[in-house]
Amino acid sequence: MLRIKCPWCGVRDQTDFQFGGESHIARPETPEHASDAEWANYLYFRKNPKGLHYERWVHSYGCRQWFNIARDTLTHEIIEVYKMGEQPSTRSDTGKANKK
Amino acid sequence: MRSRVDNPARLSDGGLIDRNKPLQFSFNGVNYTGYEGDTLASALLANDIKLVARSFKYHRPRGVFTAGEEEPCALIEIGEGDARTPTSRAPMIPLVQGLITNSQNCWPSVNFDIGRVLDFTHIFWPAGFYNKTFKWPSWHTWENLIRKSTGLGQALTGPDPDHYEQVNAHCDLLICGGGPAGLLAARTAGRLGVRVMLVEQDQSFGGTLNWEQVQIEGKSGHSWSLNIIDELDSMKNVMLLPHTTVVGNYDHNVTTLLQTGQGTAWRECFWTVRPKKILLATGAIEQGLIFPNNDRPGIMLASAVRHYLNRYAVVPGRNVMVATNNDTAYQTVFDLARKQIAVSTVVDIRTEVSEEIRQGMADLGTALICGVRISDTRGTRGINKVSIESLDGKIMGSHQCDLLAVSGGWSPRLHLLAHARGKLRFEPASQSFLADTLPPGFTVTGSAAGCSKLTDTLTDAIRKTNNICSQLGFTGKHATAPVVDKDALGSTKTVTAPLNSGKHRQWIDLAHDVTLLDAELAVREGFVSVEHFKRFTTTGMSVDQGKTGNLNAIIALAALTGRETADIGTTTFRPPYVPVTLGAIAGGNLGEFYAPRRYLPAHTLHQQLNAHFADYDWQRPECYPRAGETVEDAVHREVLAVRQSVGIFDNSPIGKIEVRGTDAAEFLNRVYINNVLTLKPGRARYGLMLNENGVIIDDGVFVRLSENHFLVHTTSGAVSRIVAMMEEWLQCEWSHLRVLIDDITTQWANFTLAGPRAREVLNALGTDIDLSAKNLPHMAMASGSVAGLKARVARISFSGELSFEVSIPACTAQHFMQTSLNLGQAFGITPYGIETLMVLRTEKGYLHVGVDTDGSSTPDDIGWGHVARKKTTDYIGKRSLFRPANLAGDRKQLVGLEPLDSKQSIPVGGHLLPGTEQQVPVRTEGWVTSACYSPNLKRYIALAVLAGGRQRLDELLTVFDEDRRIAVKVVSPLFYDTENERLKD
């Protein structure tokens, strides 16, 4: 069970939260102009890396706020927690998690 | 009861038992005596009972093999009736007064077991045999027969009468193991103020100090440990958990413990601990040796012999032999000698032993034979003879004995490390696997870290604990290691005997009856990867998870495939470390406490009205049967009452979400497929919400209370997920919109007054709202007072009748409903339930999302395509509606069905076949989603989804349901009041 640090409430058990999938997926500005392929890419295609992954979670049974985390999918290490609308300071170069 | 000598195998003094407290227990119906401090295993051995169990597959006679949780053989059924616990490990069961115990997997008795025929025909039952042989006609044909003849205890059939608890805990340092290393670590950290949890699976702390004859700081190991326990007991920052096993380690070091109660109201307690650091002071497990017929009762680990001798004053045999590949087994010879029990012979696989040992054996008169191995053993119900041979197979005679103490070296207990994805490496010198890479937060100490001498263990524990304390920010005067005055023999120089491929069976896994023959077969068939080997032979897959056999299995696999043991690797240990009762995992979440029940605010009144309740997330009345009425009768009566006079329905669970803010209209315009911007204050609209895939996720009426203030109604079961969905869009995608949302579902109770006389009832209740059709038409809402209560009144109808939905504060629900029933009596008011509502809405073809729609339904499928297409601005899911699959002409569309024979009911879930003569199998064209008997139309009706359905009105179809065939006609889903005249007044 992961222990996740909500930016508003502090460290809580994973069972307090819900997973919202990969972060920073851009919704097409004008969906009606998106091709079927572009729309399908937005809806269904995700990175699924072995290593650093940016993803969003919601503190469902706490403050109900969404936020982002950078997590290593291999070790489950949570490298960074950052708010919605922010960019991560952790960057992936080699597929491994490197704290900047 | 037969006559017998009391405790014939018990020494007259010594041990950590309380001889003033005798305890009676029964084994296979015979009564025996033991003492407080005994385990079931020590008490059975004290009474000279050697044959205690039959093995899993071959029903071989088995005795006690170990003195701990690693026991593979002495698996006993404890207790009676539904409080029975099958497959309990005898060394882990503390003896208590009146304990009832029985052998399992044997018939008619453990001493004469018919199933033994499986052993005499073992040649037909090799590894992989079941999978290969019982294929025709299928495994299931044979499964029952096979399951009866193999296995362990009998599963319980009734509910578990025991009570279980669960606890959550936090600490700085979780120490797993309360032996010398764990105790010293706890004292060191405890003195510095660290919050420590010290967990020990035995009923007593002390570990090896309870049975190895050592001296520390001038005291016996046992009394040294008692001093530490006293000190720890007095520390408020140290929690002591004896009789508790660490069973699993999970992500971020969340760790679970299983605590066994004794004299408590609960039987077991399941702990979830979130420690900052974990110290494994878990010790090591002695391994067996592989030789022909190495499974007989009376063959026991050498350390277990010392354990029974020194801790319980029990002598498991009088004529003892020892077989070993390392030094520690000689300690058993010295300890037995001190109790005047001579060991006749020691057989050592190694060609050389130290001069100290050679001299020690000579002084005791024990024959020491080096460079040999055991070639066979004899004795059905207990060992009586051992034959030995040279390592190249030359027969070297045989010896009488009634106890054979074996030692195949030591394997550190690193299972928890493996749970946390730590890596192990093989060390050839000790022939064991040690920790290689440690997971974050983990430290390993003592014999778990490969220390073989007590001095090394204590020094290692002090050094590593000081290090952990510093990391945790606790500094101070660090302790130094205590001086060991007298140590036991360490585990040095282990070697492995070459495998002896003879015709006799040699067990590599006692618990699962896996022999070297099975291992050889696995290798011949190509299962040479350790993970494949494990699954083919089932080595290590019994309740003990191969604690005394896995190392031997890996070494055997290396030898059989000509590889280095280090290259074989290990299989992955997974939680739980020991078997965990399902009751402990469930805890108190059983029956009524499995999930909370939600009651309507007027629940008591519904009970008084004889409501027939059902669980719809809320406990809701389905209908209100009168004396002599069935549920069906009541529903028909209530339906007619609503259509003919007036009914009252408790609609309180309907989802109510307030949406406010300067961008509230803009936000909802993106959430609904409908145009929200044009809705006027005080007016309501029926809307559909989609997900981004274009699939309908909910429907309901939304109301514009004022310019920037909306009330969104959702399906009663959907409110939480719709609120969550709205929050996600607002926080993650449209954070610039100024909108607040608030779930007010439980703040307001809601009652529907429906029927031609509804307005009269509402007027009789007294209201300041003008209820005329002109002021409050269908799909309008007004605020005011009703029956003296603050109220919101909406003209919304899910029945097709003139209908007022009255929302009042939840605390006034009971009062409102009672008053309505009293004052409505004059108008024939009838309370109706949700089953009745389902008939009313089906008559009108009003769909129920999740019933008449599924995870593929789009607005067009249910006849709302024109609305979805007309709206020019974007909304959630709109783009997906134009994907090719959503534009296809043969999509399933909502239609009505009527049976050709009006007396025939239509089964929900029945499939639609074209025409009335179609034979099966054929591809289905759709299915029935809702169906009922319409008391107004006096026939059965149904809603269904049908491929291209709207173009197929009047077509004849067959509803196919298992063997039933019902001829139906496709009709419009609107069955009753097709012009909606009844909503207009």
Ligand SMILES: [Zn+2]
């Ligand atoms: Zn939070």
